[in-house]
Amino acid sequence: MRALISVSDKTGVVEFAKELVGLGAQIISTGGTYAKLKEEGVPAVEISEITGFPECLDGRVKTLHPAVHAGLLAMRSNPEHMKQLETLNIEPIDIVVVNLYPFKATILKDGVTRAEAVENIDIGGPTMLRSAAKNYQDVAVVTDPSDYEKVISELKAGGSVSLDTKFYLMQKVFMHTSNYDTMIADYLKKERDDHGFPETLTMTFEKVQEMRYGENPHQKAAFYREIGKKKGSLVDAKQYNGKELSFNNINDTNGALELLKEFTEPTVVGCKHGNPCGVASRDNIYDAWASAYSADKTSIFGGIVVCNREVTKKMAEEMNEIFLEVVVAPSYEKEALETLCSKKNIRVLELKDIEISQDPNAYDMKKVNGGLIIQTIDSELYNEEDFKVVTKTQPTRSQLEDMKFGMKVVKFVKSNGIAVVKNKQSIGIGPGQVNRIWPTKQSFEHAEELIGPDAIKGAVLASDAFFPFDDIVEAAYQAGITAIIQPGGAMRDQLSIDKCDEYGIAMVFTGMRHFKH
Incomplete structure (x- = not known):
C-alpha cells in the first residue's frame, strides 16, 4: 500500500x-x-x-x-x-x-x-x-x-x-x-471590478449550521455564509442567549437589519413575518424603542427587534415584558444583557458593525423552479435630482423629513406597500396586497385602532410604487393625510396631482420605485 x-x-x-x-x-x-x-x-x-x-x-x-x-x-x-x-x-x-x-x-x-x-x-x-x-x-x-x-x-x-x-x-x-x-x-x-452578469454563474458558500426545519416543520434547512469579509452581516453576530436561529428568524432578522441600515440616527425596527411593524427614529435609543413599540404593540408579539445603538437596562426590562423572538444590537449595557438573558428562549445577538451596508453590487437571488433569477440589491432610495415636488402645496421641513423616513420604511414592506408615518414614527403599515387601495385603507385602520382616532391627521403617506388612479389621494384626504411621497411614473399621474392640489396635499415624486416581492 x-x-x-x-x-x-x-x-x-x-x-x-x-x-x-x-x-x-x-x-x-x-x-x-x-x-x-x-x-x-x-x-x-x-x-x-x-x-x-x-x-x-x-x-x-x-x-x-x-x-x-x-x-x-x-x-x-x-x-x-x-x-x-x-x-x-x-x-x-x-x-x-x-x-x-x-x-x-x-x-x-x-x-x-x-x-x-x-x-x-x-x-x-x-x-x-x-x-x-x-x-x-x-x-x-x-x-x-x-x-x-x-x-x-x-x-x-x-x-x-x-x-x-x-x-x-x-x-x-x-x-x-x-x-x-x-x-x-x-x-x-x-x-477586475467586473459587476456584470457572467454567462455562467458559479457561487460558493460555507455552512454555518443545519436547522431544525425550514419555513415549516416538514421542510429541511441549513444556513450558509458567503466567503469573504462581510461586516454588518447576521452571520457575524454573536449570540448570547436562546435557541439556534431558525430559518424564519434569520430571514426576518436580515430584513429588519437591512431596513435599520437606512438610518444613521438612533433607530429601532420591529419586524414580523418579513415586514416592518414598528419603526422610529429619535434623539436617543430608548425613545426610539418606546416609539417603535407603541407604533404596533400587537404585531411585535413574537417578533424581531433591531437597534443601532446600545441597549439600555430600561429597554431590556420593557422588552422582557413581551414575547420577542430575537433582539439585535451593536452592544448591551451589562445589566441589559443580564436582564434579557434571564428569559430562556429569547435570542440575544450582538452585531458590532450593524451599520455597515452591503456592497451595492451584491446579488439578490431567488430560486425558481428550474432556474435562478438574480439582480443587484436595491441599494438606493432615490436620486436627489429626481426628487421633485409636483403639487402647488409645498411640503414643510418636518413633512419632508417624514417623507424620507416613510420611503425608507416602505422600501422594505412587501408590495403593494404603504407606510403612514408621523414625526419619524411608523403609525400604520399596509403590506402585500394585490392592489394599492387595500393596503392604504389597512394602514389607516391599523393606525386608528392601535394609536387612536386622530393618529393619521397631519401624517405622511409613502408608497413603494406609483398610483394608477387618484383613489389613493381621495382615501388619504378623507383620513387626514397632509403629504404624500411616491415614485410617480403612472400614465394617470396628473389625476393624482390634480386631486392633491384640490385638497391642498403636498406630494413628492422620487422617480424610483421599490417593489419587494
Missing part, C-alpha cells in the same frame, strides 16, 4: 501517517509536509525519489509527473493499464491525502496583493485530487482531516477502504475543488 500525502492543513496528519505506516504503508510526501513528517519521526519518501525529477520553480512543479498520475489513474481491473505500469516501472498509489494551498486565508488577509493571491493558487494539488477521484474504485482520496479516522478504521477492520467510502470521498473531492475554483474566479472578478 502506498500513500501520497501533501497537505496545507496539517491538522492530524502526523498521527494519520503513523497509523498508515503501522498498517504497512509506504508514505510519499512533498515539501513542507515531508519535512513535518520527518521531524516527527514518520518514515517517508520524498516525491523527487519517485519521479526522478527534482522539485523546481520554487515548488511550483512537484507532482505534475507521469510517475504520479499514472500511479493514480491506472485501473487495477484493466490488464493493459497494469501491464503499462510494469513496463514503465511505475507503482500504483492507493491513498492520496491532499488539501490545497490556503487561497481563502490569503485573500482574507488585510492588504493582500494580487501577486500573493495568485501565488497561492494550487495547481498540482487539484490535479492529483481529480486524478485520484476519477479512479475512486482503486484510490481512496482524502481532503478533509475529519475523514482520517474513518479511513483508518476501515483499513484496520478489513484491510481496505470500502467502495462506498471511496465514492463518498470522491464526492468530497469535487465539492472541494469546485469550491476552491469558485473562490478564485470570484476573487478575480472582483479584482
Whole structure:
C-alpha cells in the first residue's frame, strides 16, 4: 500500500501517517509536509525519489509527473493499464491525502496583493485530487482531516477502504475543488471590478449550521455564509442567549437589519413575518424603542427587534415584558444583557458593525423552479435630482423629513406597500396586497385602532410604487393625510396631482420605485 500525502492543513496528519505506516504503508510526501513528517519521526519518501525529477520553480512543479498520475489513474481491473505500469516501472498509489494551498486565508488577509493571491493558487494539488477521484474504485482520496479516522478504521477492520467510502470521498473531492475554483474566479472578478452578469454563474458558500426545519416543520434547512469579509452581516453576530436561529428568524432578522441600515440616527425596527411593524427614529435609543413599540404593540408579539445603538437596562426590562423572538444590537449595557438573558428562549445577538451596508453590487437571488433569477440589491432610495415636488402645496421641513423616513420604511414592506408615518414614527403599515387601495385603507385602520382616532391627521403617506388612479389621494384626504411621497411614473399621474392640489396635499415624486416581492 502506498500513500501520497501533501497537505496545507496539517491538522492530524502526523498521527494519520503513523497509523498508515503501522498498517504497512509506504508514505510519499512533498515539501513542507515531508519535512513535518520527518521531524516527527514518520518514515517517508520524498516525491523527487519517485519521479526522478527534482522539485523546481520554487515548488511550483512537484507532482505534475507521469510517475504520479499514472500511479493514480491506472485501473487495477484493466490488464493493459497494469501491464503499462510494469513496463514503465511505475507503482500504483492507493491513498492520496491532499488539501490545497490556503487561497481563502490569503485573500482574507488585510492588504493582500494580487501577486500573493495568485501565488497561492494550487495547481498540482487539484490535479492529483481529480486524478485520484476519477479512479475512486482503486484510490481512496482524502481532503478533509475529519475523514482520517474513518479511513483508518476501515483499513484496520478489513484491510481496505470500502467502495462506498471511496465514492463518498470522491464526492468530497469535487465539492472541494469546485469550491476552491469558485473562490478564485470570484476573487478575480472582483479584482477586475467586473459587476456584470457572467454567462455562467458559479457561487460558493460555507455552512454555518443545519436547522431544525425550514419555513415549516416538514421542510429541511441549513444556513450558509458567503466567503469573504462581510461586516454588518447576521452571520457575524454573536449570540448570547436562546435557541439556534431558525430559518424564519434569520430571514426576518436580515430584513429588519437591512431596513435599520437606512438610518444613521438612533433607530429601532420591529419586524414580523418579513415586514416592518414598528419603526422610529429619535434623539436617543430608548425613545426610539418606546416609539417603535407603541407604533404596533400587537404585531411585535413574537417578533424581531433591531437597534443601532446600545441597549439600555430600561429597554431590556420593557422588552422582557413581551414575547420577542430575537433582539439585535451593536452592544448591551451589562445589566441589559443580564436582564434579557434571564428569559430562556429569547435570542440575544450582538452585531458590532450593524451599520455597515452591503456592497451595492451584491446579488439578490431567488430560486425558481428550474432556474435562478438574480439582480443587484436595491441599494438606493432615490436620486436627489429626481426628487421633485409636483403639487402647488409645498411640503414643510418636518413633512419632508417624514417623507424620507416613510420611503425608507416602505422600501422594505412587501408590495403593494404603504407606510403612514408621523414625526419619524411608523403609525400604520399596509403590506402585500394585490392592489394599492387595500393596503392604504389597512394602514389607516391599523393606525386608528392601535394609536387612536386622530393618529393619521397631519401624517405622511409613502408608497413603494406609483398610483394608477387618484383613489389613493381621495382615501388619504378623507383620513387626514397632509403629504404624500411616491415614485410617480403612472400614465394617470396628473389625476393624482390634480386631486392633491384640490385638497391642498403636498406630494413628492422620487422617480424610483421599490417593489419587494
